Amino acid sequence: MKYRLLHINTYKTIFILAIFLLFSMDVVSQDQVIKTAIENLTEKAEREYDYSDLLDDFLALQANPANINSTVDCERLIPLFLIDDLQYQNLRQYIEKNGELLSVKELLLVDGFNLETIRNLNSFIKAVKVQKVSYPKPSKVLKYGKHQIFLRYQRTIQNLDGFSNRNDSTITANPNSKYLGNADKYYLKYKFQYSDRISAGLVAEKDAGEVFFENINNPVLDSLIGDKVQKGFDFYAAHLYVQNMGLVKQAVIGDYHLLFGQGLNMWSALAFGKSPTALNIKKYGRGIKPNSSTDENKFLRGAAVKLGREHWSITAFYSQKKQDASDFINPDDQETNFLSSINGTGFHRTVSELLKKNALQVQLFGARASFGNNFFRAAITASHTKLNKDVIAKPAPYQYFQFKGNENTVIGGDYEFRVLNINFFGEYSYQINGGWAYVGGLTAPLSNRFALSVLYRNYQKDYVNLFGAAFGENTQNNNEIGFYTGFSFQVSQKLQLNAYTDIFKFPWLKFQIDAPSYGTEYLAQLNYELSRRVQMHFKVKYKNKLHNLSNDNNELQELQEQEKYGFRYHIAYSVHPQITLKNRIEYQIFKTKSDGKQSGFLIYQDVAYNSKNNRLTLMGRLALFDVEDYDSRIYAYENDLLYVFSVPAYYNRGVRIYGLVSYKITNKIQFWLKLANTWYENVDEIGSGLNRIDGSNKTEVRCQLRIKI
Numbered sequence: 001m002k003y004r005l006l007h008i009n010t011y012k013t014i015f016i017l018a019i020f021l022l023f024s025m026d027v028v029s030q031d032q033v034i035k036t037a038i039e040n041l042t043e044k045a046e047r048e049y050d051y052s053d054l055l056d057d058f059l060a061l062q063a064n065p066a067n068i069n070s071t072v073d074c075e076r077l078i079p080l081f082l083i084d085d086l087q088y089q090n091l092r093q094y095i096e097k098n099g100e101l102l103s104v105k106e107l108l109l110v111d112g113f114n115l116e117t118i119r120n121l122n123s124f125i126k127a128v129k130v131q132k133v134s135y136p137k138p139s140k141v142l143k144y145g146k147h148q149i150f151l152r153y154q155r156t157i158q159n160l161d162g163f164s165n166r167n168d169s170t171i172t173a174n175p176n177s178k179y180l181g182n183a184d185k186y187y188l189k190y191k192f193q194y195s196d197r198i199s200a201g202l203v204a205e206k207d208a209g210e211v212f213f214e215n216i217n218n219p220v221l222d223s224l225i226g227d228k229v230q231k232g233f234d235f236y237a238a239h240l241y242v243q244n245m246g247l248v249k250q251a252v253i254g255d256y257h258l259l260f261g262q263g264l265n266m267w268s269a270l271a272f273g274k275s276p277t278a279l280n281i282k283k284y285g286r287g288i289k290p291n292s293s294t295d296e297n298k299f300l301r302g303a304a305v306k307l308g309r310e311h312w313s314i315t316a317f318y319s320q321k322k323q324d325a326s327d328f329i330n331p332d333d334q335e336t337n338f339l340s341s342i343n344g345t346g347f348h349r350t351v352s353e354l355l356k357k358n359a360l361q362v363q364l365f366g367a368r369a370s371f372g373n374n375f376f377r378a379a380i381t382a383s384h385t386k387l388n389k390d391v392i393a394k395p396a397p398y399q400y401f402q403f404k405g406n407e408n409t410v411i412g413g414d415y416e417f418r419v420l421n422i423n424f425f426g427e428y429s430y431q432i433n434g435g436w437a438y439v440g441g442l443t444a445p446l447s448n449r450f451a452l453s454v455l456y457r458n459y460q461k462d463y464v465n466l467f468g469a470a471f472g473e474n475t476q477n478n479n480e481i482g483f484y485t486g487f488s489f490q491v492s493q494k495l496q497l498n499a500y501t502d503i504f505k506f507p508w509l510k511f512q513i514d515a516p517s518y519g520t521e522y523l524a525q526l527n528y529e530l531s532r533r534v535q536m537h538f539k540v541k542y543k544n545k546l547h548n549l550s551n552d553n554n555e556l557q558e559l560q561e562q563e564k565y566g567f568r569y570h571i572a573y574s575v576h577p578q579i580t581l582k583n584r585i586e587y588q589i590f591k592t593k594s595d596g597k598q599s600g601f602l603i604y605q606d607v608a609y610n611s612k613n614n615r616l617t618l619m620g621r622l623a624l625f626d627v628e629d630y631d632s633r634i635y636a637y638e639n640d641l642l643y644v645f646s647v648p649a650y651y652n653r654g655v656r657i658y659g660l661v662s663y664k665i666t667n668k669i670q671f672w673l674k675l676a677n678t679w680y681e682n683v684d685e686i687g688s689g690l691n692r693i694d695g696s697n698k699t700e701v702r703c704q705l706r707i708k709i
Contacts, residue, residue: 033120034058037081038645039637051645052203052293053257053269054080061124063146064196068107069100070130072244076196079259079284081277082121086421086445087112092374101127112445116529133244136197145194147709150643152187155208157699159183162209162349162690172220175351179209179690180216180225186233187704189643191292200240204233205294209349209690221351228354235346237299241290249313250306255291255299258317259283260368261414262427262439264470264477265381268300271469276525276539278486278498279453281441281471282425285414287315296346297323300364315368317383322358325389339389342466350690361388364467375418382411385466397556398509401435401478403464408434410465421445427470435460437477439470441484449490453500457482461508472504473519479508499524512548514556519545536571549594564632565589582606590632600627602634602650617662625650641672641704654680654696668708676700 037058038051057080066073068091077083083091090111095101104127107113162179170177185208192200206212211229216222239254257269262283269289274281287306291299304317324344339360348357366383387406393399412429426440441455457472461479468477471484486500505518525539543564548557568586575581586602604623611617619639627633633651639660640646650656658676665671677699680686686693 033123035639051270052643053289053291055643056292058124060193060196060199063193065124065126067130068104068125068127069095073196075284077121077124079286081280082124083117084112084279084443086423086443086451087117089374089418089421089423100129103127111448133246135245136194141194141198145192145198148189148191148193149707149709150187150189150191150704151707152185152189152641152644152702152704154185154187154644154700154702155183156693157701158693158695158697160687160690161692161694168218168220171218175221175224177690179349180221180229180351180354181206181209181211181214181349183208184212186212187294187643188233189292197244198242199290201238201290201292203235203237203292203294205235206233207347207349209347210234224351225354228348228357234348235294235296237291237294239290239292241288247307247309248305249308250288250315251304252288252290253303255301256304257289257291257299258304258315258467259286259289260381261285261379262425262470264427264429264437264439264468265410265412265414265465266366266368266383266467267469268298268467269469270295270298273471274484274500274502274521274523276498276523276537277488278500278523278525279443279451279488281453281455281484281486282423282443283471288317294346297344302364311373312371313369315370317364317366319362319364321362323360323362324356324358325360326356339391340394342387342391359389362466363387372416376415377417378413378415380411380413382409383467384409398511398513401462401464401508403466408432408464408466410468429463429465429468431463431465435463435478437463437465437468437470439472451488453484453486455484457484473502473521474506474510479506479510481505481507494529496527497524498527512557513546513559514548515546515559517546517559519543533574534571535573536569539566539568539570541566547592560593562631563589563591565591578610578612580606580608580610582608584636586634586636588627588632588634590629595629598628598632600629600632600634600651601625602627602636604636604656606639608639615664617660619660619662621656621658623650623656624654625656626653627651641674641702642706644702644704648678652680653682654678670706672702672704672706674700674702676702 038054061076066076068074071092074088074091078088094110101107104118104122104125106127107118160183163183164178166178186206188204190202213231216229237255239252239256241252242248243250258266259269260266263271271283288304300319301321302319304315306313306315308314323342324346325339325342326344342360344356348354363386364383366381368379368381370377370379372378385408390406391403393402393404409432410429412427414427416423416425422442422444424442426438428436428438430436437459439455439457441453443451443453445451455471457470457480459472459477459480463478465477470477472480473482474480482502482504484500484502489497491497500523502521507516509515510517521543523539523541525537527537529535545562546559547562549560550557566586566588568584570584572580572582584604588600590598602623602625604621606621607619609618621638625634627650630651633649635647635649638646638648638658656676656678658674660672660674662670662672677697680696684696686696686698
């Protein structure tokens with residue numbers, strides 16, 4: 001111990017001892033940290049994605065906290081933005097100089113860590129001596145492995161038009177005039193976990209409108225859909241995953257994701273871009289990751305393995321799976337092997353949706369080699385995709401450079417290195433017989449209070465990668481050039497300013513943009529911590545892009561500027577150790593030359609109660625909204641069942657209210673129930689097509705049971 005203290009500055013030692021004596025380490029609620037992180041990461045989401053994989057990462061850290069003395073363990077914190085790259089590097093340097101940390105509280109001596117950071121981390125980390133990795137014995141895996149089962153039910157109470165009865169003549173004339181299944185949504189999940197070394201899982205889902213065990217009993221429908229309908233759940237996913245088994249760093253059989261570099265050459269999972277944190281633009285590739293989401297298209301199915309030693313690793317992967325394909329050229333497409341696109345929603349509720357189910361087989365294989373140390377990393381990735389049918393693009397001018405044919409090969413490299421405290425990163429990708437793409441940037445803490453991030457991307461219009469998800473304004477990494485700058489400024493101990501600017505242009509045409517175009521986006525968010533019980537932020541956002549003057553697709557259109565202004569004030573405060581309140585006011589303006597100004601506002605009150613024994617949690621929201629048009633809609637994240645993620649869009653005029661109950665019946669059984677109702681003042685029907693509801697109310701019920709074994 002004496003030797004250790006010799007390496008620590010004396011005044012810092014006295015300081016941390018004083019902290020130990022005078023203050024207790026208050027632990028921030030684990031659930032609140034997770035919810036806040038997910039809400040920040042999904043800030044720009046404009047639909048309800050399945051973030052199960054992201055939540056699984058947080059829950060795995062809860063169950064098996066990362067040992068901050070371990071290089072491998074500590075890296076688990078970075079992709080979840082629990083710590084940043086600079087904090088990670090500072091921690092590694094501190095350990096190299098002073099030896100392993102004796103306590104989590106010792107992080108106070110590491111540059112970049114403060115009490116608030118440690119409170120947020122406390123549930124996800126530990127500080128213990130690094131032990132030599134040994135192979136787990138099968139008997140211990142079976143004895144100490146943890147099992148969980150989730151059962152979930154969801155339904156919209158009101159009757160959607162797609163579930164109304166249709167007579168045989170109507171169905172014969174229009175087979176797509178109704179949903180084939182019932183209005184219930186079912187979900188089943190089984191999860192096995194042994195420490196952070198071994199996991200296995202099974203997910204099954206049936207969406208509302210999909211056939212479960214019903215009989216269709218209609219000759220016309222039976223003849224159209226053939227063998228496309230299966231009894232039971234519509235979608236299944238399963239995996240077996242191991243990591244840190246000596247030479248085998250990662251291995252998976254079943255459904256999985258590949259997350260490499262900055263996402264340009266290979267990133268098969270959901271990716272996050274711009275957010276109010278401003279600095280989080282760098283991706284942290286996890287390599288191989290098991291899939292536990294219900295996204296029916298965005299995953300790989302097969303096997304992958306990563307072998308490595310201290311400074312090098314080699315990854316090989318193979319995937320072959322069926323995927324939905326849409327927009328058939330003619331009724332004989334299944335025979336002639338021609339498709340116009342491979343996009344799919346994952347819904348199989350009607351005849352037309354069922355005919356697209358598993359219409360395409362996608363085969364992917366490739367490898368990755370990487371080398372690096374604490375200051376430099378570089379890797380090369382190559383992959384080849386083969387489809388069993390040719391994709392023929394539509395004749396629209398904006399689709400001229402989209403994927404065609406049935407094969408695609410992509411090769412490229414990524415890097416990151418550190419000079420002083422500046423972290424540089426980037427990735428280059430080249431499509432054989434196509435274009436190229438590059439993304440590169442840096443993060444730089446210029447002082448203890450000010451940090452800067454910069455990113456440049458250039459994705460050529462003829463570059464196509466079916467498995468890329470790098471930083472960008474477009475959903476696909478092509479036809480885009482942009483420059484992003486963000487900063488974080490700690491004005492004072494309680495006041496922080498985050499801001500970014502993103503300038504981008506599109507050299508070729510886009511959907512409903514019939515000429516090369518450009519745009520800008522600005523955001524500034526001021527965070528203020530009045531006390532440990534009261535936090536607030538004020539956000540201002542502006543974005544402009546060019547768009548067609550009209551939606552007439554028959555001829556090329558003149559472009560006009562679309563402008564969007566957003567203003568938000570949010571406050572969270574604890575009125576009691578068990579009661580937390582949140583308020584938000586948000587105002588948005590959407591402007592175009594043709595339609596003028598459209599505006600909307602949202603105001604809500606959240607209430608959350610957590611019992612002293614942590615068995616009962618009650619949450620609720622009352623939201624008032626008045627939004628003139630769908631273009632000025634406002635999105636707001638709301639609490640939901642575990643593994644359910646709600647980001648509803650508010651538009652029209654009305655009230656939304658929900659209540660959520662979570663109760664731990666025993667230490668091994670937990671139950672959730674959510675009721676939500678949206679009432680619209682200015683409409684007498686909700687939705688359109690088969691999702692239309694007669695009336696001004698939409699009520700949803702969701703319940704879930706978790707059983708731990």
